[in-house]
Amino acid sequence: MAVSRTQGALFGTEWTRQELNRLAGLVGGTEDVATDRDKLAVTYPVTGAEIGDIPLLTADDIQRAVERSKAAASEWQELSPDERAEIFDRFAALVENHRQELLDLIQLETGKARQHAVEEFIDVPMTANYYAEKGPALLADERREGAVPVITRTEVVSDPVGVVGVISPWNYPFNLAMTDLLPALMAGNSVVLKPDEKTPFVALRLVELLIQAGVPEDVCLVVTGEGPVVGSALVDLVEYITFTGSSETGRLVAEQAGRNLIDCSMELGGKNPMLVLGDADIDMAARGAVQGCFTNAGQLCLSMERIYVDERVFEEFLEAFIPETEKLTLGGNFDYTADVGSLIDEPQLERVANHVEDARERGATVHTGGTNRPDIGPLFYEPTILTDVPAESLPACEETFGPVVRVEPVSSTEAAIDAANDTNYGLNASVWTADRRRGHEVARQVTSGTVCVNDAYATGWASLDAPMGGVGDSGIGRRHGPEGLKRYVEPKTIASSTLGPMNAPPAVPDSVFARGMMRSTQLLRKVKKTARNLSITFVRKK
Numbered sequence: 001m002a003v004s005r006t007q008g009a010l011f012g013t014e015w016t017r018q019e020l021n022r023l024a025g026l027v028g029g030t031e032d033v034a035t036d037r038d039k040l041a042v043t044y045p046v047t048g049a050e051i052g053d054i055p056l057l058t059a060d061d062i063q064r065a066v067e068r069s070k071a072a073a074s075e076w077q078e079l080s081p082d083e084r085a086e087i088f089d090r091f092a093a094l095v096e097n098h099r100q101e102l103l104d105l106i107q108l109e110t111g112k113a114r115q116h117a118v119e120e121f122i123d124v125p126m127t128a129n130y131y132a133e134k135g136p137a138l139l140a141d142e143r144r145e146g147a148v149p150v151i152t153r154t155e156v157v158s159d160p161v162g163v164v165g166v167i168s169p170w171n172y173p174f175n176l177a178m179t180d181l182l183p184a185l186m187a188g189n190s191v192v193l194k195p196d197e198k199t200p201f202v203a204l205r206l207v208e209l210l211i212q213a214g215v216p217e218d219v220c221l222v223v224t225g226e227g228p229v230v231g232s233a234l235v236d237l238v239e240y241i242t243f244t245g246s247s248e249t250g251r252l253v254a255e256q257a258g259r260n261l262i263d264c265s266m267e268l269g270g271k272n273p274m275l276v277l278g279d280a281d282i283d284m285a286a287r288g289a290v291q292g293c294f295t296n297a298g299q300l301c302l303s304m305e306r307i308y309v310d311e312r313v314f315e316e317f318l319e320a321f322i323p324e325t326e327k328l329t330l331g332g333n334f335d336y337t338a339d340v341g342s343l344i345d346e347p348q349l350e351r352v353a354n355h356v357e358d359a360r361e362r363g364a365t366v367h368t369g370g371t372n373r374p375d376i377g378p379l380f381y382e383p384t385i386l387t388d389v390p391a392e393s394l395p396a397c398e399e400t401f402g403p404v405v406r407v408e409p410v411s412s413t414e415a416a417i418d419a420a421n422d423t424n425y426g427l428n429a430s431v432w433t434a435d436r437r438r439g440h441e442v443a444r445q446v447t448s449g450t451v452c453v454n455d456a457y458a459t460g461w462a463s464l465d466a467p468m469g470g471v472g473d474s475g476i477g478r479r480h481g482p483e484g485l486k487r488y489v490e491p492k493t494i495a496s497s498t499l500g501p502m503n504a505p506p507a508v509p510d511s512v513f514a515r516g517m518m519r520s521t522q523l524l525r526k527v528k529k530t531a532r533n534l535s536i537t538f539v540r541k542k
């Protein structure tokens with residue numbers, strides 16, 4: 001562990017307790033709540049030491065925060081999407097200019113390895129850039145086909161939904177806050193962000209940078225406290241809720257959103273499969289599996305927890321995957337010396353250990369790992385590879401959300417697809433084959449929001465122009481791409497008629513008008529059908 005560079009510096013970073021207290025003072029946009037409320041300690045998982053605390057807000061505090069955010073929205077909405085894009089560009093540059101400090105803060109809160117902090121770090125300026133580039137065009141007014149050609153004119157405008165609530169988790173606190181918040185802002189909404197209580201400081205610092213970039217104060221507020229109190233109060237007060245977290249909590253939040261008749265997106269858990277086909281490059285697949293299973297100590301919603309390998313290459317795969325995994329080093333340094341960091345807290349460690357013990361007791365084989373490492377820190381757990389895992393054991397049926405994977409041989413590609421689809425989840429999947437085209441064909445047959453071919457998750461996630469989200473227990477709605485922005489607008493149709501009301505003019509009897517209408521709509525339909533057919537013929541001729 002590195003030593004302190006300056007007086008009061010936390011674990012050799014430039015962060016001090018005073019500086020984190022200053023960030024806590026930004027909670028709810030007011031000093032009052034930061035000083036008066038009960039506090040919750042935030043710890044550095046690598047040692048368990050307390051690094052700061054945050055106020056536990058009440059439901060009344062959330063109401064005040066939402067009101068402040070609502071009141072500030074008009075100033076933000078007066079800016080055009082192009083002007084908002086300029087602010088996003090400044091924000092992206094600010095994030096990049098504060099790289100060292102932000103990477104340290106991510107590691108301080110989460111205990112993750114530096115390289116995994118980098119992964120989430122780079123996502124934020126890229127997301128800001130994406131919505132700065134695409135947002136203005138996506139939000140532009142759109143002409144649509146009117147009811148009657150020439151006589152009517154129809155357009156669709158994109159109104160902001162209002163105040164958007166963003167509830168984010170602890171595993172990727174930096175990018176999972178911003179990936180949903182930035183498009184909400186681009187669409188002209190104000191936002192109240194509730195980060196997980198274990199990782200509040202990166203969210204506070206990011207919102208501070210947004211304000212520095214030009215987002216008016218109070219347009220984007222951070223509220224802290226316990227999920228069931230603060231998160232639940234938020235869902236009752238906002239016009240849209242974006243939730244990232246467990247499927248269990250997601251169900252509660254979606255139910256509450258349903259009762260309030262507000263729209264929502266739910267980014268939830270997964271039990272993601274990796275399919276290694278018989279023709280795959282095994283060394284490449286093994287390296288991909290290491291990244292897919294053990295990034296962020298497996299605390300990644302997109303990570304692989306099940307690997308189905310064609311039986312013809314099963315042994316070869318294990319022989320490559322096990323030593324590749326054993327090369328990984330564990331540690332919590334603020335540099336690139338460790339490959340895998342700490343788990344987040346004691347319940348998370350217990351969950352991982354329970355899953356492995358349950359599998360072991362039921363007869364599974366532990367090829368590597370299978371133990372915690374208190375010699376490195378209280379919450380470290382070794383990357384673990386299991387085979388012969390019985391179907392009724394915990395890691396076979398539940399999301400582990402840790403550095404544990406089970407590997408199984410399958411008799412064919414079809415069997416791999418069936419096994420992959422044998423789950424209630426559907427967030428991410430990964431297919432490995434030498435034939436990329438075949439990979440895409442297999443991907444179509446896997447029930448999942450995203451499928452990556454010859455990569456575990458990064459190519460899918462980093463395709464910011466493409467939607468990302470889950471099916472089944474993995475969630476509803478999509479982030480990223482146009483879909484990630486459009487969820488935050490109320491499309492409003494404005495239609496006008498040059499001839500006034502669409503009913504019979506004074507001198508025309510209703511019966512004549514009705515016959516005329518029926519004939520003209522019939523004619524219109526035939527004209528449209530002919531046009532459609534012509535275009536089909538035209539395309540075929542090509």
Ligand code: NAD
Pocket residue numbers: 167168169170171172176194195196197226227228229230231232244245246247248249250252253266267268269270300301399401427470474475
């Ligand atoms: P969690 O559901 O316990 O907590 C997530 C967030 O919800 C936190 O901010 C928490 O404070 C808040 N919360 C808790 N109870 C609440 C309530 N009743 N009402 C409103 N908010 C409440 O999630 P977790 O277990 O800490 O996180 C890990 C889970 O998140 C895993 O299942 C993982 O797969 C999932 N996850 C999914 C994605 C994705 O994009 N699909 C990303 C990261 C994590």
